[in-house]
Amino acid sequence: MEKINLDKYKNIKRRIEREFINLNPIQRGGVPPVESKKAIYEYWDGYSVCDYCGGRLDQVKTPSICEFLNDLSKFLDMDISRTTHGARESKFIVMHSLCKEGDYVILDENAHYTSYVAIERAKLNYAKVKNNGYSTYKIDPQNYKETIEKIEDEGGNIGLILLTHVDGNYGNLSDAEKVGKIAKKKGYPFLLNCAYTVGRMPVKGKKLKADFLACSGHKSMASSGPIGVLSMRDEFAEEILKTSKDYPVKEVEFLGCTSRGVPLISLMVSFPYVLERVKKWDEELKKTRYVVEELEKIGFKQIGIRPKEHDLIKFETPILDEIAQRDKRRGYFFYDELKKKGIGGITRGVTKEIKMSVYGLTWEQVNYVVDSIKDIVLNKI
Amino acid sequence: MEKINLDKYKNIKRRIEREFINLNPIQRGGVPPVESKKAIYEYWDGYSVCDYCGGRLDQVKTPSICEFLNDLSKFLDMDISRTTHGARESKFIVMHSLCKEGDYVILDENAHYTSYVAIERAKLNYAKVKNNGYSTYKIDPQNYKETIEKIEDEGGNIGLILLTHVDGNYGNLSDAEKVGKIAKKKGYPFLLNCAYTVGRMPVKGKKLKADFLACSGHKSMASSGPIGVLSMRDEFAEEILKTSKDYPVKEVEFLGCTSRGVPLISLMVSFPYVLERVKKWDEELKKTRYVVEELEKIGFKQIGIRPKEHDLIKFETPILDEIAQRDKRRGYFFYDELKKKGIGGITRGVTKEIKMSVYGLTWEQVNYVVDSIKDIVLNKI
Numbered sequence: 236m237e238k239i240n241l242d243k244y245k246n247i248k249r250r251i252e253r254e255f256i257n258l259n260p261i262q263r264g265g266v267p268p269v270e271s272k273k274a275i276y277e278y279w280d281g282y283s284v285c286d287y288c289g290g291r292l293d294q295v296k297t298p299s300i301c302e303f304l305n306d307l308s309k310f311l312d313m314d315i316s317r318t319t320h321g322a323r324e325s326k327f328i329v330m331h332s333l334c335k336e337g338d339y340v341i342l343d344e345n346a347h348y349t350s351y352v353a354i355e356r357a358k359l360n361y362a363k364v365k366n367n368g369y370s371t372y373k374i375d376p377q378n379y380k381e382t383i384e385k386i387e388d389e390g391g392n393i394g395l396i397l398l399t400h401v402d403g404n405y406g407n408l409s410d411a412e413k414v415g416k417i418a419k420k421k422g423y424p425f426l427l428n429c430a431y432t433v434g435r436m437p438v439k440g441k442k443l444k445a446d447f448l449a450c451s452g453h454k455s456m457a458s459s460g461p462i463g464v465l466s467m468r469d470e471f472a473e474e475i476l477k478t479s480k481d482y483p484v485k486e487v488e489f490l491g492c493t494s495r496g497v498p499l500i501s502l503m504v505s506f507p508y509v510l511e512r513v514k515k516w517d518e519e520l521k522k523t524r525y526v527v528e529e530l531e532k533i534g535f536k537q538i539g540i541r542p543k544e545h546d547l548i549k550f551e552t553p554i555l556d557e558i559a560q561r562d563k564r565r566g567y568f569f570y571d572e573l574k575k576k577g578i579g580g581i582t583r584g585v586t587k588e589i590k591m592s593v594y595g596l597t598w599e600q601v602n603y604v605v606d607s608i609k610d611i612v613l614n615k616i
Numbered sequence: 617m618e619k620i621n622l623d624k625y626k627n628i629k630r631r632i633e634r635e636f637i638n639l640n641p642i643q644r645g646g647v648p649p650v651e652s653k654k655a656i657y658e659y660w661d662g663y664s665v666c667d668y669c670g671g672r673l674d675q676v677k678t679p680s681i682c683e684f685l686n687d688l689s690k691f692l693d694m695d696i697s698r699t700t701h702g703a704r705e706s707k708f709i710v711m712h713s714l715c716k717e718g719d720y721v722i723l724d725e726n727a728h729y730t731s732y733v734a735i736e737r738a739k740l741n742y743a744k745v746k747n748n749g750y751s752t753y754k755i756d757p758q759n760y761k762e763t764i765e766k767i768e769d770e771g772g773n774i775g776l777i778l779l780t781h782v783d784g785n786y787g788n789l790s791d792a793e794k795v796g797k798i799a800k801k802k803g804y805p806f807l808l809n810c811a812y813t814v815g816r817m818p819v820k821g822k823k824l825k826a827d828f829l830a831c832s833g834h835k836s837m838a839s840s841g842p843i844g845v846l847s848m849r850d851e852f853a854e855e856i857l858k859t860s861k862d863y864p865v866k867e868v869e870f871l872g873c874t875s876r877g878v879p880l881i882s883l884m885v886s887f888p889y890v891l892e893r894v895k896k897w898d899e900e901l902k903k904t905r906y907v908v909e910e911l912e913k914i915g916f917k918q919i920g921i922r923p924k925e926h927d928l929i930k931f932e933t934p935i936l937d938e939i940a941q942r943d944k945r946r947g948y949f950f951y952d953e954l955k956k957k958g959i960g961g962i963t964r965g966v967t968k969e970i971k972m973s974v975y976g977l978t979w980e981q982v983n984y985v986v987d988s989i990k991d992i993v994l995n996k997i
Contacts, residue, residue, distance in 0.1 A: 271660075286960075355861065
């Protein structure tokens with residue numbers, strides 16, 4: 236065997252969550268509470284949730300995975316739920332089981348890259364529903380109707396309507412109910428990608444006319460990862476949960492079973508915490524809007540729907556760009572200065588626009604973040 | 617919302633790994649060492665390995681995922697490696713990217729159910745290579761040649777040859793090199809399912825003529841889960857690692873990226889430990905053979921290849937069945953008595969045959985297990 240230097244594995248450390256206030260939007264919703272961390276101690280080996288498995292992960296009673304899945308369905312206002320390896324895998328499962336090769340998926344221009352990649356993996360086509368462009372990038376539900384009819388007129392076979400509930404670029408909240416109604420009227424199944432919403436804010440699937448919700452434990456359900464949820468209406472269960480002809484107890488699209496061990500146990504133990512925190516969504520929006528209001532005073536400009544309806548904020552930051560021209564650290568000055576103040580999670584070297592979230596921070600922390608950014612900018616102008 | 621009783625999430629506990637000697641074969645290889653447990657403290661949130669990601673998980677430098685994948689390839693004697701959600705997902709990726717709908721996969725009768733389910737999910741056919749039946753259930757490589765030729769004669773299109781390196785029923789080690797040579801000669805790609813071997817015993821992919829190795833972190837690489845490895849030869853990399861036409865940096869079959877966070881960090885931190893332990897494989901076989909020798913003295917009968925070449929042992933146990941007829945706990949007596957002695961991991965209520973492994977236990981523990989089982993049986997006859 237070629238020589239392997241093992242030193243690099245002996246001191247793998249991570250400081251950001253312990254020592255910094257982390258503003259990275261993809262990370263803010265996936266920090267497990269202390270209860271989950273305690274459970275991880277006992278469940279960290281690979282097959283830890285399988286001690287009493289009789290062949291079906293979703294039917295395990297100790298720990299109570301079976302009841303948990305029922306509780307998840309109640310929480311999401313859907314009929315049946317399964318865990319998956321993540322929202323992307325949830326989407327692929329729906330596409331791969333419902334659609335035939337070459338079918339069209341109608342999806343929004345703001346969709347996450349994984350929606351497109353899942354479509355490609357499932358060998359499907361897609362048609363994009365455009366947003367309204369700079370600077371709100373809003374998705375008009377009416378455009379779904381137009382796009383659907385265009386594909387129908389061209390003779391394309393539509394297999395699925397997909398909407399990104401909140402996108403990862405602008406943090407725009409889409410009008411899912413309207414898109415759901417259009418899908419229903421046209422008779423197509425409707426998948427709502429809730430990776431950025433379920434677990435952060437209240438989401439009621441049936442109220443939004445969704446046939447499927449794709450959710451993410453590690454993104455928004457205070458959970459270790461990777462783990463996702465696929466929640467569905469009864470009428471699709473038979474097709475999605477089809478079992479193997481050789482192994483009648485095993486669900487084919489899930490390859491028998493999906494995420495187990497730490498990701499699953501943390502999703503379960505975090506569940507009561509998640510139920511509580513979604514009730515405080517209004518307070519989170521207050522924090523978010525406060526950040527926007529304060530940072531726009533120093534020359535940041537919030538992009539996307541105004542006022543904010545989600546914690547992910549995108550700012551245009553010409554002022555940072557201007558400072559970067561004069562600073563010997565160039566674009567890295569902002570990252571560097573934040574780091575000195577114990578703040579992380581802003582992409583290094585980027586100054587034209589930044590993404591951030593203060594989701595789950597205390598008001599004291601939010602104020603500290605705002606004051607620190609103001610301080611950095613005002614001292615450099 | 618329907619009322620959810622949250623009490624069940626508030627006291628989720630697991631005692632088996634802390635307080636018992638666990639003999640469950642699927643769990644013995646997936647216990648992380650203390651170094652990994654320490655790293656988990658800092659990496660338990662969902663996107664913990666993504667702090668410095670530039671868009672490709674396999675290229676992340678902090679922590680050194682990129683170098684780790686190279687080291688894995690060296691360790692496995694292959695060219696290119698990726699992490700996946702598990703061995704089953706590794707197999708599905710190979711099938712889904714290499715084979716066309718309806719193609720045949722030639723695989724052994726001892727294959728894990730996930731091989732069949734992956735075939736079904738990928739919409740492929742299969743032809744089984746029979747084992748030699750009771751009581752060794754051995755796979756004769758020559759039967760691969762015959763099965764391949766039979767399918768060729770019938771005009772079937774063969775897409776993949778799959779062999780289970782060690783199966784989960786009998787713990788039989790297959791002659792991979794011979795099957796590999798047959799596959800090579802016939803010109804078909806050869807996938808070796810190493811879920812039960814890589815990480816426990818030395819495996820050199822190219823020496824075994826494998827084009828692909830499917831490995832399991834949680835089953836055999838001392839890792840939290842779920843995580844797997846797909847290691848391949850250069851010549852297949854382009855097809856398997858094809859990137860998206862819309863997002864040229866994202867690998868389609870991996871939906872962008874796969875297992876991250878705790879599973880990946882524990883796989884990495886456990887790697888030096890795994891490298892060391894595979895060197896001690898001979899000692900593990902000694903323990904396994906000792907268990908067989910001793911328990912056959914009290915009426916157990918080892919099924920599968922003799923002498924054992926892997927730690928998974930299957931016993932026929934007519935003596936337990938006999939005792940169960942007379943005990944008021946029926947089949948549960950054995951589980952119950954073991955529990956009193958601090959031993960777990962044997963399926964509850966089963967007495968006709970049992971599966972067990974003493975992999976990674978100390979000799980002191982192995983002796984305690986053997987003595988305890990003897991004690992239970994001899995006291996009940």
